[in-house]
Amino acid sequence: MKPKIVVVGSSNTDLVVKLPRLPRPGETIIGGTFSMAAGGKGANQAVAASRAGGDVTFLAKVGNDHFGAQAVDSFKNDGLDIRFVDVVPATASGIGLIFVDQNGENCIGVASGANNELLPADVEKASELIASADVLLLQLEIPLTTVEAAVRIASKACVRVLLNPAPARQLDPNFLKQISLIAPNENEVELLTGIHIEDDTSVAAAASKLHSQGIPAVVITLGARGAYLSDGDGGKFVPPFKVEAVDSTAAGDVFSGALAVALGERLSLQDAVRFASAAAALSVTKLGAQPSAPGREEITTLLMSANQPAGSSPG
Numbered sequence: 001m002k003p004k005i006v007v008v009g010s011s012n013t014d015l016v017v018k019l020p021r022l023p024r025p026g027e028t029i030i031g032g033t034f035s036m037a038a039g040g041k042g043a044n045q046a047v048a049a050s051r052a053g054g055d056v057t058f059l060a061k062v063g064n065d066h067f068g069a070q071a072v073d074s075f076k077n078d079g080l081d082i083r084f085v086d087v088v089p090a091t092a093s094g095i096g097l098i099f100v101d102q103n104g105e106n107c108i109g110v111a112s113g114a115n116n117e118l119l120p121a122d123v124e125k126a127s128e129l130i131a132s133a134d135v136l137l138l139q140l141e142i143p144l145t146t147v148e149a150a151v152r153i154a155s156k157a158c159v160r161v162l163l164n165p166a167p168a169r170q171l172d173p174n175f176l177k178q179i180s181l182i183a184p185n186e187n188e189v190e191l192l193t194g195i196h197i198e199d200d201t202s203v204a205a206a207a208s209k210l211h212s213q214g215i216p217a218v219v220i221t222l223g224a225r226g227a228y229l230s231d232g233d234g235g236k237f238v239p240p241f242k243v244e245a246v247d248s249t250a251a252g253d254v255f256s257g258a259l260a261v262a263l264g265e266r267l268s269l270q271d272a273v274r275f276a277s278a279a280a281a282l283s284v285t286k287l288g289a290q291p292s293a294p295g296r297e298e299i300t301t302l303l304m305s306a307n308q309p310a311g312s313s314p315g
Helices: 041-051 066-077 113-117 120-124 127-131 144-156 186-193 200-212 251-264 269-283 296-305
Strands: 004-008 012-018 033-039 055-063 081-088 094-100 106-111 135-138 160-163 217-221 227-230 235-238
Touching (some): 004 041, 004 251, 012 066, 033 066, 041 135, 055 120, 066 081, 094 113, 127 144, 144 160, 217 251, 217 269, 235 269, 251 269
Antiparallel strands (some): 012 033, 094 106, 217 227
């Protein structure tokens, strides 16, 4: 059976401009191509988890506009359970403005819109669903009180909680103690721990500090350098998959969505990270957020071609 994944988070429409390089403050660069794609960290992760083999329910809010209607249609096409995706009257949907350079690096600005209306009361309505999940997956593009409410429900029911702490912000230690696994990137882990990632030693030190805050498992994503995982009994680097990067937008979200599925399938942490790394690597070879999320077959093919098996296909 497919693992039951519940994702509570944001839904945006991404407006993407591809440029030779990212503009400096006050600078205008001409000649970029434009595209529009479904995005938002929560939606990206939900779609990625579904395509990776999860049975995914998404909790979100969209605006009563064209962007919101498109998002809901897209969720249906990807097979998400959208019972808890609500349309907010007289409110705009979330919008992400993204610049992508010729090396695939990006910078992003977000207008949250309806995402700010996803409140703890909305999470409470889905408490039975959260309590029966294999994994609860969360990010920080919605009100923190809503994230905290979801974590309380999952923690009480002994449901595994996976947090991608993005966009980066300071988090209460009491909140962190309820997280089963945290998956920050280099910038996010520096904000959480105060440790600047420079080398292998600093990565291990940052993971240790997160463990000291009560988090049992830590996965730090390191971009082209791969990922570092630690379960408190020692750390290990997982090498990256070599691909030609086109756009890194949502690579972290694809990683988190695929990681949730692998954890729900009860893979070891190392195999789960390999699976998620393969999914993220495939995502950077395509332009856009949700359009870049690979299917299960693509992920399995990359793992097999790299001679790095990570579990079998779901039943």
